[in-house]
Amino acid sequence: MSDAATLILGDASYRFPILEGTEGERAIDIRTLRAKSGCITLDPGYANTGSCESAITFIDGERGILRYRGIPIEQFEQAPNFVEVAWLLIFGHLPSPQEYEAFAADLTACANLDEGMKHHFEGFPRSAPPMAILSAMINALSCFHPELFELEDADRFRVAAARLISKIRTIAAYAYRHSRGLPYIYPHPELRYVPNFLHMMFSQPYAQHVCDPVVRDAVNLVLLLHADHEQNCSTSTVRMVGSSQANLFASCAAGVCALWGPLHGGANVAVLEMLEQIHHGHLSPEEYVRLAKDKDSKVRLMGFGHRVYKSFDPRARMLANVAERLLPQLGVRDPLLQIARRLEEIALEDPYFVERKLYPNVDFYSGIILRAIGIPTNMFTVMFAIGRLPGWIAHWWEQAQTSGNKIARPRQIYVGPLETDRVPLSERGELGTA
Numbered sequence: 098m099s100d101a102a103t104l105i106l107g108d109a110s111y112r113f114p115i116l117e118g119t120e121g122e123r124a125i126d127i128r129t130l131r132a133k134s135g136c137i138t139l140d141p142g143y144a145n146t147g148s149c150e151s152a153i154t155f156i157d158g159e160r161g162i163l164r165y166r167g168i169p170i171e172q173f174e175q176a177p178n179f180v181e182v183a184w185l186l187i188f189g190h191l192p193s194p195q196e197y198e199a200f201a202a203d204l205t206a207c208a209n210l211d212e213g214m215k216h217h218f219e220g221f222p223r224s225a226p227p228m229a230i231l232s233a234m235i236n237a238l239s240c241f242h243p244e245l246f247e248l249e250d251a252d253r254f255r256v257a258a259a260r261l262i263s264k265i266r267t268i269a270a271y272a273y274r275h276s277r278g279l280p281y282i283y284p285h286p287e288l289r290y291v292p293n294f295l296h297m298m299f300s301q302p303y304a305q306h307v308c309d310p311v312v313r314d315a316v317n318l319v320l321l322l323h324a325d326h327e328q329n330c331s332t333s334t335v336r337m338v339g340s341s342q343a344n345l346f347a348s349c350a351a352g353v354c355a356l357w358g359p360l361h362g363g364a365n366v367a368v369l370e371m372l373e374q375i376h377h378g379h380l381s382p383e384e385y386v387r388l389a390k391d392k393d394s395k396v397r398l399m400g401f402g403h404r405v406y407k408s409f410d411p412r413a414r415m416l417a418n419v420a421e422r423l424l425p426q427l428g429v430r431d432p433l434l435q436i437a438r439r440l441e442e443i444a445l446e447d448p449y450f451v452e453r454k455l456y457p458n459v460d461f462y463s464g465i466i467l468r469a470i471g472i473p474t475n476m477f478t479v480m481f482a483i484g485r486l487p488g489w490i491a492h493w494w495e496q497a498q499t500s501g502n503k504i505a506r507p508r509q510i511y512v513g514p515l516e517t518d519r520v521p522l523s524e525r526g527e528l529g530t531a
Contacts, residue, residue: 106134120155137508144404148333148505153186153491154325158405163412165325166190174415177318180204180290183487186325187258187494201289203259208284208293210267211241218275227479228362230272231265232353238264239346246344248497257345258490265486266290269479270297276475291316294483299471311426312470315419319463322412323481325488327405331355331362335489336496337505345493352489353482362478362485365464368400369474372433372465382439390449400437400461401444407454416462417441420469429469437465 101112102125111133114126124147131137140146155164163170166185173182184192184200192200217237221230238261239246245257271281274297282297285305292308295316299306326332334355339348356362375385388396403410417438424431441457444450467477496502 104130104134106136109134116150118150120157131508137510139510143328143333148328149336149496149499151327151492151495152189153488153495154327156327156405158403158407161406161408161411163326170322170411171415173321174318174418177314177321179317179320179324179484182321182324183262186487186491188255200255200259203256204263204290205284205286205288205293207260207263208267210238210264210271214238214241215271215281218271218281221275223276223278225276226357227269227272227276227476228353228357228482230275231268231479231482232350232357234268234272235261235265235346235353236350238268239344242346245346248345248494254345254494258487258494261345261349261490262486265483266294267297269476269483270294272479273298273473273476291320295470309427311423315423315466316470318415318419319466319480320484322415322459322463323484325485325491329361330358331485332488332492336492339493339496340502340505345490348493349486349489352485356482356485357478362481364400364458365460365467365481366474366477368437368460369433369464369468369477371397371399372436375436376432382436382443386440386443386447390447398440398444398450398455401450401457402453402455403458406456406458409456410458412459413457413461416459416466417457420462420465423466424469427469431465431469433468434465437461 100115102115104111104113111130113130116124116126118124127138138146153166155167156162165173165182166189168185168191180201181192181197184196214234214237217234218230221233242257242260245253245260248254248257267284274281280302282300282302284293285296288296288308291313295308295312296306328336331352335348335352338351339345343351359367371385374380375382385396386398388394389398420434420437423429424434441461444455444457450456464474464477467480468474472480
């Protein structure tokens with residue numbers, strides 16, 4: 098294969114090197130394109146544009162592959178441990194027993210919020226979206242830890258990472274309880290990551306919530322399956338904000354805002370709303386699929402298809418298995434699970450969906466699992482953010498440690514008016530002048 102690509106513009110030609118990743122992905126390095134030719138590339142949505150080189154996560158959408166630091170995601174299914182995966186993503190290797198215990202101890206020790214932060218929750222109306230609170234409180238968190246603004250060495254970065262990963266669940270739990278008018282529950286010093294989060298969510302004074310091991314494993318799996326997913330919208334946002342040398346807290350708060358969008362973190366909410374619409378509307382899955390295929394209908398089959406995956410999303414397979422096991426063990430008979438299973442069966446056999454490579458994605462089953470555990474719908478995207486935080490931190494640090502970084506500054510193709518003169522206010526018509 099050629100190690101360079103040639104671009105021909107009129108009578109001139111330009112050569113650009115071809116880079117190859119460890120998994121064989123190839124990219125034309127166009128860093129010098131504008132300097133050489135005066136042209137830029139136009140790629141709305143950046144579907145064909147690589148913004149960085151990264152060693153964190155590998156995805157092969159055609160083959161349905163997802164690997165964290167080279168480890169297939171399926172290998173975490175039997176013993177799901179979100180804390181272990183967080184360490185792996187951030188620090189680049191599986192933790193030793195000593196590293197794991199020290200990190201877990203840091204997460205427990207850092208779980209409390211400064212008492213002053215509790216007053217910030219009171220400033221939000223009870224109807225405030227939890228994602229708005231989460232973003233604001235992560236930003237506010239930096240004010241209480243100014244010593245972590247500058248992360249110049251790995252030790253200080255590890256402290257900052259532990260504080261963020263630990264405190265995000267406390268912020269999330271407090272946001273939930275504030276919305277319900279419930280007293281805040283302090284973190285328990287003897288509980289691990291997921292049981293401690295559920296304790297802060299669901300315990301009552303003098304009545305501690307006891308986390309079922311089945312629920313613990315299910316939540317661990319949901320979180321770790323969301324922990325990183327390459328250069329998605331929110332991760333790219335964290336990197337872009339971080340490229341200005343904004344601190345870790347500010348960068349991750351921006352990631353929360355990006356994740357808040359219904360096309361990103363809110364997709365599993367849309368799936369649950371679709372399943373409830375089918376159930377309460379007394380539609381059969383077959384009827385709903387027929388409407389989804391009608392181009393004149395506004396009905397859409399949510400939870401199918403993915404920007405990257407062109408075969409089955411490996412995370413969806415794992416969550417489908419969890420849903421099948423979890424609900425019966427909790428004694429939950431959710432008709433939405435049966436509807437979801439039937440929709441999946443129909444879509445996987447229907448040429449319309451097969452030809453378009455529309456397979457179930459991670460959002461298709463995650464909402465059913467969270468609903469069975471008792472997580473309210475408006476907290477679904479918050480759960481996504483808790484899971485995705487280690488990936489954001491890993492990418493922020495990887496970028497900060499890469500030499501030669503520049504502030505992110507995309508170009509544009511201007512399509513506005515040509516140069517024109519300003520018309521004095523007294524001479525403009527009733528509708529003004531552009």
